[in-house]
Amino acid sequence: xxxxxxxxxxxxxxxxxxxxxxxxxxxxxxxxxxxxxxxxxxxxxxxxxxxxxxxxxxxxxxxxxxxxxxxxxxxxxxxxxxxxxxxxxxxxxxxxxxxxxxxxxxxxxxxxxxxxxxxxxxxxxxxxxxxxxxxxxxxxxxxxxxxxxxxxxxxxxxxxxxxxxxxxxxxxxxxxxxxxxxxxxxxxxxxxxxxxxxxxxxxxxxxxxxxxxxxxxxxxxxxxxxxxxxxxxxxxxxxxxxxxxxxxxxxxxxxxxxxxxxxxxxxxxxxxxxxxxxxxxxxxxxxxxxxxxxxxxxxxxxxxxxxxxxxxxxxxxxxxxxxxxxxxxxxxxxxxxxxxxxxxxxxxxxxxxxxxxxxxxxxxxxxxxxxxxxxxxx
Amino acid sequence: xxxxxxxxxxxxxxxxxxxxxxxxxxxxxxxxxxxxxxxxxxxxxxxxxxxxxxxxxxxxxxxxxxxxxxxxxxxxxxxxxxxxxxxxxxxxxxxxxxxxxxxxxxxxxxxxxxxxxxxxxxxxxxxxxxxxxxxxxxxxxxxxxxxxxxxxxxxxxxxxxxxxxxxxxxxxxxxxxxxxxxxxxxxxxxxxxxxxxxxxxxxxxxxxxxxxxxxxxxxxxxxxxxxxxxxxxxxxxxxxxxxxxxxxxxxxxxxxxxxxxxxxxxxxxxxxxxxxxxxxxxxxxxxxxxxxx
Numbered sequence: 111x112x113x114x115x116x117x118x119x120x121x122x123x124x125x126x127x128x129x130x131x132x133x134x135x136x137x138x139x140x141x142x143x144x145x146x147x148x149x150x151x152x153x154x155x156x157x158x159x160x161x162x163x164x165x166x167x168x169x170x171x172x173x174x175x176x177x178x179x180x181x182x183x184x185x186x187x188x189x190x191x192x193x194x195x196x197x198x199x200x201x202x203x204x205x206x207x208x209x210x211x212x213x214x215x216x217x218x219x220x221x222x223x224x225x226x227x228x229x230x231x232x233x234x235x236x237x238x239x240x241x242x243x244x245x246x247x248x249x250x251x252x253x254x255x256x257x258x259x260x261x262x263x264x265x266x267x268x269x270x271x272x273x274x275x276x277x278x279x280x281x282x283x284x285x286x287x288x289x290x291x292x293x294x295x296x297x298x299x300x301x302x303x304x305x306x307x308x309x310x311x312x313x314x315x316x317x318x319x320x321x322x323x324x325x326x327x328x329x330x331x332x333x334x335x336x337x338x339x340x341x342x343x344x345x346x347x348x349x350x351x352x353x354x355x356x357x358x359x360x361x362x363x364x365x366x367x368x369x370x371x372x373x374x375x376x377x378x379x380x381x382x383x384x385x386x387x388x389x390x391x392x393x394x395x396x397x398x399x400x401x402x403x404x405x406x407x408x409x410x411x412x413x414x415x416x417x418x419x420x421x422x423x424x425x426x427x428x429x430x431x432x433x434x435x436x437x438x439x440x441x442x443x444x445x446x447x448x449x450x451x452x453x454x455x456x457x458x459x460x461x462x463x464x465x466x467x468x469x470x471x472x473x474x475x476x477x478x479x480x481x482x483x484x485x486x487x488x
Numbered sequence: 489x490x491x492x493x494x495x496x497x498x499x500x501x502x503x504x505x506x507x508x509x510x511x512x513x514x515x516x517x518x519x520x521x522x523x524x525x526x527x528x529x530x531x532x533x534x535x536x537x538x539x540x541x542x543x544x545x546x547x548x549x550x551x552x553x554x555x556x557x558x559x560x561x562x563x564x565x566x567x568x569x570x571x572x573x574x575x576x577x578x579x580x581x582x583x584x585x586x587x588x589x590x591x592x593x594x595x596x597x598x599x600x601x602x603x604x605x606x607x608x609x610x611x612x613x614x615x616x617x618x619x620x621x622x623x624x625x626x627x628x629x630x631x632x633x634x635x636x637x638x639x640x641x642x643x644x645x646x647x648x649x650x651x652x653x654x655x656x657x658x659x660x661x662x663x664x665x666x667x668x669x670x671x672x673x674x675x676x677x678x679x680x681x682x683x684x685x686x687x688x689x690x691x692x693x694x695x696x697x698x699x700x701x702x703x704x705x706x707x708x709x710x711x712x713x714x715x716x717x718x719x720x721x722x723x724x725x726x727x728x729x730x731x732x733x734x735x736x737x738x739x740x741x742x743x744x745x746x747x748x749x750x751x752x753x754x755x756x757x758x759x760x761x762x763x764x765x766x767x768x769x770x771x772x773x774x775x776x777x778x779x780x781x
Contacts, residue, residue: 155706157603289751316750321710323700326496327745334489347605351700358618359492359625379607 137182138438144186146431147207149218149228150424154195155321158347159243160220162421164190165413167217169405170428178404179429182436188428193219197227204228208235214445215240217427220420222246222292229256238445240430242423245369246292247299250468257449257468259430259459260423261392263296263368266474270390271304271341273476273487274366280338282311286328286352287343289317297343297368305341313337318348325352326359333361342367346418350380357383364388374416376479387479388487393422393459394475396484401429402458426457491623493746494739499630501738502637503699507692507711508718508730509641510685516725517661517681518573520582524564525689525715526708527590532557532690533697533707534597537606546608550636550694557690561682564589570675598705606703633695640691641731644684648727657681661725714757721761723771732772736760 148167151160167188173179174186193200200219207213208231215238219228225244232239233253241249241258245266250256274280283305287298298317305312313335316328329352332340340356340363342349349371356365357380365387372391377384395406395416405425409417417425433455439448449468454461463471478487507529514522532553539549568585616627648654656677659667668674696711697703718737722729737757744756764772 153598153603157598157705158605161603314748316745318750319710319754321706323696323702323707323710324496324500327493327742328750330489330492330496331746331748347702347704351702354701358627360618360620379605 137184137436139181139435139440140183142184142440144181144184144214144435144440145212146186146188146428147203147213147216148188148190148424149193149200149203149207149216149220149224150190151195151220151224152190152192154193156195156220159345159420160192160195162418163218163220163242163424164192165409166417166421166424167428169409169412170425170432173408174428174432179432180436181432182438184435184440186432186435188217188431189213193224195221197224200224200228201231204231204239208232208237214238214440214442215431217242217424217431219244222249222296225249226252226292229253232256236446237442238449240427242427243420246296254468255446257464259427259457259462259470261369261470261472261474263293263300265469266390266392267297267300267368268304269474270366270368270388270476271301271308271310274339274364274388275308275310278339278364280310280364282313282335282337283339283341284314284316284332284335284337285312285341285343286316286318286325286332287341288320288322288345288348290319291345294320294343294345294348294370297370301341301343310339318344320345320348322348323351325355329356329359329361333359333363337363339364339366341365342371345370346373346376346379350376350384353380353384353387357381366390369419371479372419372477372484374418374483377481377483380479382481384479385481389477389479389484390474391419391477392470392472392474393419394477394484394486395422397458397460397475399456399458399460401456402460405458422458426459426462429457430455430462489623490746492625493742495624495626497739497742498735499626499634499699499738500742501735502634503692503696503734504711504714504718504737505731505734506637506640506695507689508715508722508734509644509727510687510689510692511715512719512722512725512727512730513644513681513685513688515719516727517657517678518569518582519725520569520579520586521716522564522569522586522685523583523712524568524586524590524593525686526712527593528557528560528564528686529689529693529696529711530703530705530708531560531593531597531693533693533703534601534606535690536694536697537608537703540608546698550691550698553694554687554691557693558683558687560593560690561686562679564686565679565682570678573678594705601705603705607701608698608703629698633699636691636695640688644688644727647684653677653680717758717761719771721764721771723773726771726773729771729773 150163152164167190174181191203207216217240222244229252238255245260245262285301288294314332367389369391371389434448439445454463465471476487477484511525535556536549536553568589569582572582616629656672660677718733719730722733740760744753
């Protein structure tokens with residue numbers, strides 16, 4: 111064996127050692143560049159939700175490179191564009207992605223209200239889109255190319271009401287919800303519908319607006335009606351203040367809420383009053399799915415704080431797209447037909463599929479807030 | 489329930505009033521709307537948050553943040569208003585330049601603090617002692633915030649009424665040219681006005697942050713609009729009007745909810761404002777009441 115052959119063999123051995131991804135299973139999309147469009151409100155009023163989404167896609171980009179997310183050897187990249195919580199920018203970005211000829215699917219936008227503006231564009235272009243946080247009713251009904259991996263409030267809240275009612279046997283309830291936002295408005299409507307269906311008398315309904323900070327007048331009024339349970343239709347900033355101020359007013363009534371309350375620092379922000387509040391959600395940070403344990407660990411190490419549901423659902427969307435790409439879907443038409451045939455894909459949310467309405471098919475988790483985080487509600 | 493709701497309204501109104509007083513003071517003196525007031529309100533809350541995080545006692549953090557807000561006010565005037573004033577640019581251009589400064593302050597805050605909501609960790613404000621007095625419940629923090637707002641407004645009223653600086657401010661508000669002819673240092677007086685107005689706005693920001701134990705980039709948004717309603721209601725430029733307008737707004741907002749009209753809260757709020765303006769087109773205390781403050 112001459113010196114040249116030895117060096118060549120050594121090089122090959124070295125390459126095999128330093129490039130484990132080349133050993134990953136290669137599929138029909140191997141070597142192809144796949145550019146996925148992501149629309150997220152990284153800045154602006156919804157920046158607090160869009161930023162964890164952006165973080166999740168950045169992590170997904172790293173994990174595709176390192177082989178933790180298996181894209182069948184494709185060069186899969188999630189291109190996160192900031193919509194700045196501006197409806198016009200959401201529309202512009204959706205137009206850009208659907209017409210640039212290289213994007214097979216768009217993930218996002220962040221808010222349901224934005225989805226109602228942007229998804230019709232995708233529908234008209236016969237272009238696949240997947241919402242990861244647009245949980246309001248009617249989002250997937252926009253058109254046959256609209257999917258979402260986030261459980262709709264209409265999938266989460268009925269279970270929340272049923273499970274808490276089975277345990278507490280309450281007879282009266284009050285509802286407090288934000289009426290200027292598609293997500294929280296949906297919460298209010300579904301709580302009203304489900305509570306009535308369970309034979310619960312809704313004795314008071316209060317509304318608020320996003321960015322409100324003072325809920326004491328509404329809570330004082332609720333307290334005067336002595337409900338057995340308070341249903342909260344709110345996102346994190348308002349929900350923590352509602353719970354905190356209810357505690358301050360000495361309100362000891364059971365409280366229940368939806369996806370908006372599923373954030374890791376619920377207890378640390380809302381304080382002891384949050385103890386025992388029941389939250390129906392699509393994801394539990396403590397769930398033991400293998401990719402979820404890894405995801406929570408890596409996300410926390412990279413960003414210095416744990417992921418929330420916005421991050422988890424975005425990462426799950428990245429896992430879903432990677433699985434479809436691995437199966438050979440690299441353009442919009444292949445992506446559409448692959449989405450139609452999804453049976454079950456393993457994600458951080460658990461195994462996920464889509465129902466005939468293109469909504470996520472998985473079961474909600476019912477959690478209870480405890481000091482330091484959440485636990486399953488039993 | 490009514491007693492508790494009136495108390496809720498009183499606490500809310502005190503902070504609205506404190507914010508609006510700074511707003512109206514600048515308008516009274518310069519005839520311009522300073523739309524960066526809410527940005528300074530937010531910046532002061534973040535400053536107090538940082539100071540508290542470094543272990544500075546809350547009371548001291550509050551005072552330092554208010555002074556920093558005052559200094560920001562002076563800088564704001566030098567950057568956004570003084571050059572335009574020198575060119576007699578009217579009232580619309582300064583309005584726009586103040587929006588520009590507000591956007592820059594917001595971007596800087598986002599760069600430093602990110603988009604996450606921040607919370608004070610010291611003092612356990614959300615678990616502050618709760619006082620039950622007859623039919624009402626409140627925390628020591630709310631009481632302190634209320635008293636701080638009242639004391640600051642009383643101090644302002646005294647400064648305007650009984651000090652040489654107050655006389656100069658009122659003289660400039662009355663007639664800038666005449667005041668200058670009489671030897672009042674115009675730029676110094678305007679700088680002092682901005683310092684006072686912005687430190688009060690900053691104080692309102694810190695108190696709001698403390699009350700809800702929440703500091704966010706967009707915390708200035710709602711109060712900016714309500715502050716405008718307050719100063720229109722009270723009479724543009726009237727400090728007394730801003731105080732009374734603040735309490736009216738707090739009460740109307742609270743009572744609308746108390747009577748089961750939470751969906752209509754803001755519509756009622758501005759509806760009341762329109763009715764009052766029809767009855768008194770110059771607001772409760774008329775234009776230019778600052779002269780007699």
